[in-house]
Amino acid sequence: MAELLYLTDAYVQTFEAIVTAVTDDGLVLDKTAFYPGGGGQPCDFGTLTADEQRWDVTKVKRVSGQIVHFVAGEKPGVGTAVTGQLDWDRRYKLMRTHTAMHILCGVIWRDYGASVTGGNMDPLKGRMDFEFETMRQELVAEIETAVNAEVAAARDTRVQILPREKAFQIPDLIRTKINLLPEGIKEVRTVELIGLDLQADGGTHVKNTSEVGRMRITDYKSKGKINKRIYVELE
Template structure:
């Protein structure tokens, strides 16, 4: 199983690894360890590079399949051999923007759950922008302004962001650990990674995050839409 080094240190930008397997049909390699996030939970995959003394391999996509992280390489480069040592480097500017964005989504989710008791019904993000759907029956421009002020107070509160990996039984003793309407965690997962915005939000989560809410920067709610009788979508952007 691939060691996912980013799970405990999202700021790790490179790591030494070995090629564990190849998929010549999709031009992908499996590594024994990685810093490249393979996507999931609404957060896009990272991009980056694999490097050897003689070759650089652009990583254009990554995906987790059955506990293994696969890195899809540019078809213009040959595949490295199984057993080769490689340096794995993440595209850091893009990754850091996604870290800020993902933490912003948790701030939004935490504020709306705390202040209105609304569950998340869906979400998606790109660097410095994202959207989340909530169980709201009514949503107005005035309420959007209230929410925007509240989320930016949480940014300025400089709340620490803490990551832990817990046994499944211990994790599910935490009240409201799953903030989505449906629990999407497969029953075979024995350990649960939790992300806590101290004093605001605590959820099961597999993505990458900044260490403090102040790093997110100012958040703007740029739009909102009705997606059903009790389903409203909120669009958020962060300053570059």
């Protein structure tokens, strides 16, 4: 299994690695800082270089348990040393956005007890669905005020990898309506916005909520009898 650098340090921008396998689509490395996508967060982009050669990483995806870095053209052989470089501007925007989604989730869980029923994000914007029966403009304004108060509170982010048994002793660890963690997972990665939110999560986040920046709720829609969608953008 590759060493997944982003799990313990989301701020790694460049790294050295060895090619361990070559597929029709791309390269498998012994370590990577590229996030393969999941949990609503898109995959990273960037480049791989070796000597004078350079490959644009156009997609990263987990395939049959391996993380494949999709590249075009003639590929290096197994054993080649490469340097990985993330598209950091895009990644950092996604980190801010993902943490913003956790702030939104944490506020709505704390203040209204509503579970998450879905979500997705792009750099600096995203949407989340919650189990609300009704949604009105006054409620949306309350939520926007509350989430920006949490940004201003400058809450630190704490990431831990815990044994499954210990992780599931944490109350309300799973905030989604359906528990998406496979039964066979022995360790659970948790992301905590200290004092606000604690969830099982595999994505990348900023170190402090102050890095998120101001959040705006740009729209809301009913997606069903007890399913309301909230759209957020960052400034």
